[in-house]
Amino acid sequence: MKIRRLSILLSAILIMSFLTGFSPQSTYVSNSFDSSLVVQEDRDASIANLYALIEKFEKDGEFASTAASRILKTHIAAVEHYEKNKSFKKAIKHMEGFQILLTSQEEGGLISENAAGALREYTDSLISNWEVIFDSERVMDHIRQLSVAIGPRVAGSSEEKQAAQYLKNEFESYGYDTSLQEFPINNRVERKLQIITDKNNKLPLGAASGSIETGEHGVTGNLFDAGLGLPNQFTDSARGKIALIQRGENSYWEKVQNATEAGAIGVVIYDNIDSLTPLRPALNNSSRIPVVGTSKKDGETLRTQLSKEEVKANLLVQTQRNQNSQNVIAVKKPANVINPEIVYITSHYDSIAFSPGANDDASGTSTIVEMARIMKDMPTDKEIRFVAFGAEEIGLVGSNEYVRQLPQADIDRSGVNFQLEMLGAKYEPASYLAVNTVDGQPNRIWDFTNAAFDKLGKDKEKLILFRRGSSDHVPFHNLGITAACFNMGTVSGGLEPEYHTPHDTIENISPERLQFAGDIISTAIFEYLAQTALGEPILEEAS
Known part of the structure; x- marks a missing residue:
C-alpha cells in the first residue's frame, strides 16, 4: 500500500511537471523518502532523483536482491554523464535501454510490479523532459549532413536542391505542413578545376575578370609549370596545356598574354601570399583562353606534384542559365484560433562556391530544425513558420521572394522574425551572441533575448546589440515586421x-x-510564444 501511494503521488507530480513545463529549476524529488515524496524547487529533476528512488525501493525490499538494484544504478550512473553535458540524445538512448532492463527484471521477478511501474513512469518523465530541451548534438548531426554529406550548396546547384529536400523531409518527420517555394535566380558563372586522378580532386577557384568561358565540357590537358609566367619560362611543350603560374613580377594580363602566345589552352594563377580564399585575378582585358585563380597552398601543391609526374586537369568556366532556387517552409498552426499572430524562425541553407558552409549557415539552419523538433508538440496560440531560405548568398533572393509573396492579411498578423546565422564558430574570440537589427535599435526580440540571459543566469557581457543588415531579416524589417538576426561573433562584431x-x-x-x-x-x-498575441485571440466555438 505504501508503494502504491508513492507511485500515485509520483505520477501526479510528473503530470504537474509536464503541464507546467521543464526548466533548469524544475521540480526535484528529494533524497528523503520517510513517508512521501518531497517537492523542492532549487534542484534539477534528474538522474540523481531516479537514483534516490531506486535506493528507496531497495531499502523497502522491492528488489529480490541487491544485485538487481545495483545493475539499475550502474546503468543510470553512465547516463548522468550525458545529462550533465546536455547530450540529451545519448541520454535518451541509454534511458530507453534502462527501460528494457527494467522490463526484463520485472518479468524475471527481480523487482516488484509497483516499483517497476514507478521507475518506468519517472523514466518516461525524464525522457519527455529531455525531448524538449535544445540539444547541440542533434544540431551537429544536421550540420554534418548539410556540410559534409552534401557539401557546398551554391544557389541553383543540385547540392542546394538536395539540401532543400533533406530539410523538407526533416520538417515533415516532425509533423509540420511543409512545402517548397521555387523562384528563378540570375545566371551564375561556374568554375571548376578538376584534377583527373583516381580521386578527381576539385580545387577552390577564384573568378578572373575578363576570362573567356569554355564549352560545356571545359578544356582538358596536362598542367605546365610556367613559373612567374615570363616569356622565357614558356617552351614549346606548353602548347595544348593548362599553364600554372605564380602571382608576382608581372601583371596578370601579361601572364595570360604570354601563355596565350605559347599556345596554352588555359591559365591557373596561384597566389604568392598565404590566404584562406582563392586568388581572384583582375585581367582588365578580355582573354582568349579561360583563366582562374587559386590559393598559394593549392598552387604549390600542384607544382610539387608536377615536379614528380604529369598532372592532367579539366578546367571549366561556364555560365549556368535558367536556374531556380527554393525556400523550405514548415508551418505549425494553432488549433481553434482565428487570425493568429505569425512568428517567423528563419535561416538560409545555401553557401558560397567551394565552401561547405558549416557555420554559414548550416549552423543556423540546423538550429531551426532542432527548434522545430522541440516545438512540434508545444501548445501556443501563435502560428509558427520555420523558413529555410535559398539563394541568400547572391543577394537575399530567397527571403525577398518570400516576403514579396506574403498576402497583406499575413503581413497584418505578422509579429516577429528571429533570423539565425553563424552560431557555432570555434574561433576563440567569437564568444559573443550578437543581436543584429537593421537600425541598430533594441526591439522586442532584443528585450526577450536580454530576459533570457537573466533567466538562464548567463553573463550579460556576452550579449551585444549591433546595427547590421546583410541577412534575411532585412526584407522582414523593410516590410515593417519586427526582426533581428542572431550570430556568434567577436565583441566588436567581427567574424571567424x-x-x-x-x-x-x-x-x-x-x-x-x-x-x-x-x-x-x-x-x-519560448517566452515570446507564451505572451499574449498581437490582439486577444478569437477562439472558434466548439461544434
Whole structure:
C-alpha cells in the first residue's frame, strides 16, 4: 500500500511537471523518502532523483536482491554523464535501454510490479523532459549532413536542391505542413578545376575578370609549370596545356598574354601570399583562353606534384542559365484560433562556391530544425513558420521572394522574425551572441533575448546589440515586421577567419557555442510564444 501511494503521488507530480513545463529549476524529488515524496524547487529533476528512488525501493525490499538494484544504478550512473553535458540524445538512448532492463527484471521477478511501474513512469518523465530541451548534438548531426554529406550548396546547384529536400523531409518527420517555394535566380558563372586522378580532386577557384568561358565540357590537358609566367619560362611543350603560374613580377594580363602566345589552352594563377580564399585575378582585358585563380597552398601543391609526374586537369568556366532556387517552409498552426499572430524562425541553407558552409549557415539552419523538433508538440496560440531560405548568398533572393509573396492579411498578423546565422564558430574570440537589427535599435526580440540571459543566469557581457543588415531579416524589417538576426561573433562584431572560405568546415564548429546560443535563443522564443498575441485571440466555438 505504501508503494502504491508513492507511485500515485509520483505520477501526479510528473503530470504537474509536464503541464507546467521543464526548466533548469524544475521540480526535484528529494533524497528523503520517510513517508512521501518531497517537492523542492532549487534542484534539477534528474538522474540523481531516479537514483534516490531506486535506493528507496531497495531499502523497502522491492528488489529480490541487491544485485538487481545495483545493475539499475550502474546503468543510470553512465547516463548522468550525458545529462550533465546536455547530450540529451545519448541520454535518451541509454534511458530507453534502462527501460528494457527494467522490463526484463520485472518479468524475471527481480523487482516488484509497483516499483517497476514507478521507475518506468519517472523514466518516461525524464525522457519527455529531455525531448524538449535544445540539444547541440542533434544540431551537429544536421550540420554534418548539410556540410559534409552534401557539401557546398551554391544557389541553383543540385547540392542546394538536395539540401532543400533533406530539410523538407526533416520538417515533415516532425509533423509540420511543409512545402517548397521555387523562384528563378540570375545566371551564375561556374568554375571548376578538376584534377583527373583516381580521386578527381576539385580545387577552390577564384573568378578572373575578363576570362573567356569554355564549352560545356571545359578544356582538358596536362598542367605546365610556367613559373612567374615570363616569356622565357614558356617552351614549346606548353602548347595544348593548362599553364600554372605564380602571382608576382608581372601583371596578370601579361601572364595570360604570354601563355596565350605559347599556345596554352588555359591559365591557373596561384597566389604568392598565404590566404584562406582563392586568388581572384583582375585581367582588365578580355582573354582568349579561360583563366582562374587559386590559393598559394593549392598552387604549390600542384607544382610539387608536377615536379614528380604529369598532372592532367579539366578546367571549366561556364555560365549556368535558367536556374531556380527554393525556400523550405514548415508551418505549425494553432488549433481553434482565428487570425493568429505569425512568428517567423528563419535561416538560409545555401553557401558560397567551394565552401561547405558549416557555420554559414548550416549552423543556423540546423538550429531551426532542432527548434522545430522541440516545438512540434508545444501548445501556443501563435502560428509558427520555420523558413529555410535559398539563394541568400547572391543577394537575399530567397527571403525577398518570400516576403514579396506574403498576402497583406499575413503581413497584418505578422509579429516577429528571429533570423539565425553563424552560431557555432570555434574561433576563440567569437564568444559573443550578437543581436543584429537593421537600425541598430533594441526591439522586442532584443528585450526577450536580454530576459533570457537573466533567466538562464548567463553573463550579460556576452550579449551585444549591433546595427547590421546583410541577412534575411532585412526584407522582414523593410516590410515593417519586427526582426533581428542572431550570430556568434567577436565583441566588436567581427567574424571567424574561416568565413566565406573553403575552411568553413564542421571541424571548425563548436558544439558548446551552439548549445550556448541555442539555449538562449530557444528560451527567448519560448517566452515570446507564451505572451499574449498581437490582439486577444478569437477562439472558434466548439461544434
